[in-house]
Amino acid sequence: MAAFDTVEVTTDLLIIGGGMAACGAAVEAAYWAKKHNLKVALVDKAAMDRSGAVAMGLSALNQYVGMKAKGRTPEDYVHYVRSDLMGITRDDLVYDIARHVDGSVHLFEKWGLPIWKDKDGNYVFEGPWQLMINGESYKIVISEAAKNAMAQLGENGKIYERVFITEPLMDGDRIAGAVGFSVRENKFYVFKAKAVVDAMGGAVHVFRPRSVGEGLGRSWYPPFNTGSSAYFTLKAGAEMTCQEVRFIPVRFKDAYGPVGAWFLLFKAKATTALGGDYMVERRPELQNWAPYGLVKPVPANLRNYLMMLDQKEGKGPAYMRTEDAIGAIVGAVADEKERKKKLKEVESEAWEDFLDMTISQALLWAGSDIAPEQKPSEIQACEPYFIGSHSGASGAWISGPEDLQTEKSKKEYFWGYNGMATVKGLFCAGDASGASSHKFSDGSHAEGRIRAKSALAYVVDNPTQPKVDAAMVENLKKQILKPLDTFAQFKSQTDSPDINENYIRPKQFMFRLQKLMDEYAGGASTMFTTNKPALEAAIELLKLLREDSEKLAAENLHELMRCWENIHRMWQAESHVRTILFREETRWPGYYFRADKPKMDNENWKVFVNCKWDPKTNKWDVFKRDIIQIVE
Numbered sequence: 001m002a003a004f005d006t007v008e009v010t011t012d013l014l015i016i017g018g019g020m021a022a023c024g025a026a027v028e029a030a031y032w033a034k035k036h037n038l039k040v041a042l043v044d045k046a047a048m049d050r051s052g053a054v055a056m057g058l059s060a061l062n063q064y065v066g067m068k069a070k071g072r073t074p075e076d077y078v079h080y081v082r083s084d085l086m087g088i089t090r091d092d093l094v095y096d097i098a099r100h101v102d103g104s105v106h107l108f109e110k111w112g113l114p115i116w117k118d119k120d121g122n123y124v125f126e127g128p129w130q131l132m133i134n135g136e137s138y139k140i141v142i143s144e145a146a147k148n149a150m151a152q153l154g155e156n157g158k159i160y161e162r163v164f165i166t167e168p169l170m171d172g173d174r175i176a177g178a179v180g181f182s183v184r185e186n187k188f189y190v191f192k193a194k195a196v197v198d199a200m201g202g203a204v205h206v207f208r209p210r211s212v213g214e215g216l217g218r219s220w221y222p223p224f225n226t227g228s229s230a231y232f233t234l235k236a237g238a239e240m241t242c243q244e245v246r247f248i249p250v251r252f253k254d255a256y257g258p259v260g261a262w263f264l265l266f267k268a269k270a271t272t273a274l275g276g277d278y279m280v281e282r283r284p285e286l287q288n289w290a291p292y293g294l295v296k297p298v299p300a301n302l303r304n305y306l307m308m309l310d311q312k313e314g315k316g317p318a319y320m321r322t323e324d325a326i327g328a329i330v331g332a333v334a335d336e337k338e339r340k341k342k343l344k345e346v347e348s349e350a351w352e353d354f355l356d357m358t359i360s361q362a363l364l365w366a367g368s369d370i371a372p373e374q375k376p377s378e379i380q381a382c383e384p385y386f387i388g389s390h391s392g393a394s395g396a397w398i399s400g401p402e403d404l405q406t407e408k409s410k411k412e413y414f415w416g417y418n419g420m421a422t423v424k425g426l427f428c429a430g431d432a433s434g435a436s437s438h439k440f441s442d443g444s445h446a447e448g449r450i451r452a453k454s455a456l457a458y459v460v461d462n463p464t465q466p467k468v469d470a471a472m473v474e475n476l477k478k479q480i481l482k483p484l485d486t487f488a489q490f491k492s493q494t495d496s497p498d499i500n501e502n503y504i505r506p507k508q509f510m511f512r513l514q515k516l517m518d519e520y521a522g523g524a525s526t527m528f529t530t531n532k533p534a535l536e537a538a539i540e541l542l543k544l545l546r547e548d549s550e551k552l553a554a555e556n557l558h559e560l561m562r563c564w565e566n567i568h569r570m571w572q573a574e575s576h577v578r579t580i581l582f583r584e585e586t587r588w589p590g591y592y593f594r595a596d597k598p599k600m601d602n603e604n605w606k607v608f609v610n611c612k613w614d615p616k617t618n619k620w621d622v623f624k625r626d627i628i629q630i631v632e
């Protein structure tokens, strides 16, 4: 076995991840930890300044309730989220984030994030709930605040970067910490904690991406988030929810530039190649998805679906009519000099939208001679992603806040600590927590703050350090480092290191996973369509893949991380396949279609589908949970 030092860290609260939710958790944890003289450790697989989904920056804060500025209420936000998710949402969780999110936004501004203002000093809204920002350095601003807060704790606040967390540590039914390894030096980390906040983001590259060759890593969602959140909760034995609710964004083709600013701020329309506006021409179809199809805005999956209907009839590709939108904005200005000024202003806003968060889209525009004021740009549905914080909903099933529960919901939605999974001491935020969509970057930060506060309340109430069995840790260490040994043992038995009957390298393993998910579980190549036999075939193939995961091989630390990323993806995949198989209806056309159950069935399926893997029996359980309406 390769020589690895074991580094042991004992803390009260462990925050796993360094993204939006984790940074929010760090800020709040520092406050409560100082008050109670407790220790906090944060661990990120990357460098916090540029880690996670916000690595490149963002161009908007997508959740701003505007309680003071607009007089809106968290109830209003719950209504929006509920219909966008076709009725499947936890009112208590969405409400809780909505009542705190404005606070996070105001903190961001205080920390130096430039939010657009109009001439009267009011925030510029992109759409009803979204604020425009100059967001290239968004993540750095957020990470700096988290680091400053942790520094206030002195020796009691520690940040570990470039440490990849692989497995949870358990003491019976209580979380006891986590283990992982440095991606830069031969060090195996054992974090012992009384409570853990899981905030490792969602998952991409579970399905075969549209990008090929050198472009392979290009996807909308960041390639660094690989299903670790879901793996961690599943392996801890926690209940998951909405694992079927994947997200498929429509984006500018090939470089995945965002469309929100075009649709909402610039009021652009999209048409298919033959010129029809599918949102107008296909409107009668929305009746079939009532009541949700009839609300405004039309739910994100139905917007996708109407476009896909045109494409299925061979009317693609689809185009964002950027030239018409810019023409309309500029044309509305009467004075010629002012019109020219307006054109420059809109052009620069259009380019900045990409430069703020998807730089490669600006490069693609430049490289393919696209001037948005002159010609339209192609848009396309991406591949499926797991991102519970955006318009998907996958994640752990967590306890809600006590004060929002009704008598009925309290029995189902509350078990002691706000945001705790069904495993004691394990808290989840951001993409890691389910059924609370549309929290985006700033709502995830707010949720992280909420979680840290209740996780530390849990620590105060449960001050004993859980037991960690040394033999179990040693076993985990062997298992986690095994791919390095496998490669070292067999590498000379081939003249091509990629092809070897004794092992499989992580990239080939990932291709196998993506191919089976794409072909059997409703990927892009099947227009997101699947059915019962196809899903059953996927489960069989996943079983074989899991057997072969024992033979993963890693040449170095970086590849070792790749091995574990793909094991995490595989578990995310299995929970997804089992859940879409269980839900015998099509509720989110545009995200996926069950061709054998093509209609929405509110009578039987207006429920959550939850799942759980039992660590003792190695068996999956998939079951229904009631939706309890809390907000009228």
Ligand code: SFD
Residues within 6 Å of the ligand: 016, 017, 018, 019, 020, 021, 022, 043, 044, 045, 046, 048, 051, 052, 053, 054, 058, 059, 060, 061, 062, 063, 163, 164, 165, 166, 199, 200, 201, 202, 220, 221, 222, 224, 225, 226, 228, 229, 258, 259, 260, 357, 358, 389, 390, 429, 430, 431, 432, 439, 440, 441, 442, 444
């Ligand atoms: O509009 C491990 N999102 C947008 N939100 C907005 O508010 N405005 C926008 O403009 C947004 N746009 C957008 C968005 C996302 C993406 C990918 C793009 C564009 C291209 C959504 C938000 O970004 C998202 O909701 C939040 O970031 C979610 O926060 P969180 O904390 O759940 O995830 P994270 O920020 O990605 O952080 C994850 C962290 O975990 C680390 N990590 N650490 C240790 N061990 C492991 N095994 C780990 N695995 C992962 C990561 O390094 C990271 O620190 S728009 O275009 O849609």
Ligand code: AMP
Residues within 6 Å of the ligand: 062, 127, 130, 249, 258, 259, 260, 261, 263, 264, 297, 298, 300, 303, 391
């Ligand atoms: P996007 O860039 O697609 O991630 O969108 C950013 C925000 O705008 C998200 O809150 C989306 O749900 C919302 N959005 C994008 N396009 C539309 C649209 N056509 N109608 C309503 N909301 C939209």
